[in-house]
Amino acid sequence: MSIKLHCFGESGHSYKAALALELSGLDWEPVFVDFFKGETRSEDYRANVNEMGEAPVLVDGDIRLSQSAVIQGYISEKSGKFGGKDAAEARDILRWQLWDNHKLSSQAGMTRFLINFLPQDKQPAEVIGFTKARLQAAYQVLNAHLEGRDWIVGNGVTNADLTCCGYLFYPEPFGFDRADWPAIDRWLSNIQALDGWKSPYDLMPGSPADRA
Amino acid sequence: MSIKLHCFGESGHSYKAALALELSGLDWEPVFVDFFKGETRSEDYRANVNEMGEAPVLVDGDIRLSQSAVIQGYISEKSGKFGGKDAAEARDILRWQLWDNHKLSSQAGMTRFLINFLPQDKQPAEVIGFTKARLQAAYQVLNAHLEGRDWIVGNGVTNADLTCCGYLFYPEPFGFDRADWPAIDRWLSNIQALDGWKSPYDLMPGSPADRA
Numbered sequence: 001m002s003i004k005l006h007c008f009g010e011s012g013h014s015y016k017a018a019l020a021l022e023l024s025g026l027d028w029e030p031v032f033v034d035f036f037k038g039e040t041r042s043e044d045y046r047a048n049v050n051e052m053g054e055a056p057v058l059v060d061g062d063i064r065l066s067q068s069a070v071i072q073g074y075i076s077e078k079s080g081k082f083g084g085k086d087a088a089e090a091r092d093i094l095r096w097q098l099w100d101n102h103k104l105s106s107q108a109g110m111t112r113f114l115i116n117f118l119p120q121d122k123q124p125a126e127v128i129g130f131t132k133a134r135l136q137a138a139y140q141v142l143n144a145h146l147e148g149r150d151w152i153v154g155n156g157v158t159n160a161d162l163t164c165c166g167y168l169f170y171p172e173p174f175g176f177d178r179a180d181w182p183a184i185d186r187w188l189s190n191i192q193a194l195d196g197w198k199s200p201y202d203l204m205p206g207s208p209a210d211r212a
Numbered sequence: 213m214s215i216k217l218h219c220f221g222e223s224g225h226s227y228k229a230a231l232a233l234e235l236s237g238l239d240w241e242p243v244f245v246d247f248f249k250g251e252t253r254s255e256d257y258r259a260n261v262n263e264m265g266e267a268p269v270l271v272d273g274d275i276r277l278s279q280s281a282v283i284q285g286y287i288s289e290k291s292g293k294f295g296g297k298d299a300a301e302a303r304d305i306l307r308w309q310l311w312d313n314h315k316l317s318s319q320a321g322m323t324r325f326l327i328n329f330l331p332q333d334k335q336p337a338e339v340i341g342f343t344k345a346r347l348q349a350a351y352q353v354l355n356a357h358l359e360g361r362d363w364i365v366g367n368g369v370t371n372a373d374l375t376c377c378g379y380l381f382y383p384e385p386f387g388f389d390r391a392d393w394p395a396i397d398r399w400l401s402n403i404q405a406l407d408g409w410k411s412p413y414d415l416m417p418g419s420p421a422d423r424a
Contacts, residue, residue: 051353051356067311069306070306070310073303073306091285095278095279098280101313126339127338127339
């Protein structure tokens with residue numbers, strides 16, 4: 001029985017888990033979460049899928065996991081991939097996953113949502129300006145770290161890379177332009193060159209086109 | 213040689229690490245980070261302490277770690293405490309640490325900063341309203357989870373508890389009132405009853421009183 005991932009195309013947090021599954025070679029299939037119809041906020045979802053009301057959620061037999069970094073850790077255990085070569089690398093990978101979760105993907109995901117998925121007259125301009133400014137600081141940290149490096153941790157792709165790229169391949173604007181950040185741009189190209197790489201809307205069901 | 217923790221009293225992220233160290237019984241000492249004089253933004257701090265420009269940072273001999281959840285994991289390895297009883301609990305602990313990092317402590321810390329540590333005429337009212345509303349959703353998730361439970365994961369205190377409480381013991385207002393959330397209130401009392409528990413300003417150097 002293949003691994004199931006509750007996810008949807010617009011979710012960069014889901015993309016982190018889906019990309020790790022796809023590149024790991026494990027057998028998996030997506031289960032579409034209808035976020036834009038309120039599925040994650042429903043009583044049923046909270047009671048039976050995830051009390052946190054979030055995607056992604058991975059189900060593998062009796063095991064049910066949420067939070068993309070927990071899911072990526074599980075994928076590494078099963079596949080032997082992306083988890084780093086020793087305890088020091090594993091800690092460093094987790095460090096970047098946590099940083100991403102606090103400073104990069106969380107902010108990028110919210111900013112992109114506010115700008116692209118809310119009606120224009122409901123967009124909170126001051127909030128958007130605030131999070132865009134915070135994101136500039138995050139891009140700066142990541143770009144500085146990647147100068148002279150091909151990958152975030154060690155000498156190959158790890159979950160640190162598959163996490164921090166979560167929102168950076170999306171086409172919708174949220175104040176990120178690859179051309180402004182040469183080291184990030186080069187690193188994203190390294191990820192895109194991996195065998196089996198797919199963009200978020202090619203990897204998971206659901207996209208803005210479905211709702212147009 | 214004792215473990216050193218770069219931290220400061222106002223930082224709930226530092227508190228998570230300091231509290232785990234204190235309750236673990238490991239020998240440790242704080243190194244004061246002068247955040248309010250810009251130390252974490254300095255070139256020296258980024259080059260020699262933490263490229264992410266954040267506290268806390270733990271130094272134990274040659275090992276240097278940042279991100280409170282990574283530090284807590286290391287403390288569990290060394291002390292045998294707070295890490296959960298098996299792989300399933302360990303994953304569940306990490307899940308709550310990540311959730312906290314994204315939805316609770318990150319938002320609480322920022323909201324508290326904006327309301328209490330910025331001059332009144334520089335406080336972004338729309339941002340504060342926005343993050344306060346998001347925090348209500350987070351308190352709701354945590355309170356619902358704690359109904360009928362003494363601890364977040366399993367039957368005893370773990371890093372999940374020592375993480376999610378990070379900002380909830382501070383006296384400054386940020387839209388959180390224990391009286392509104394009975395299950396959270398009871399759980400915080402459980403933490404306060406632990407042998408060796410200290411409040412943030414008693415555990416770490418630096419407090420608003422120093423700058424008054």
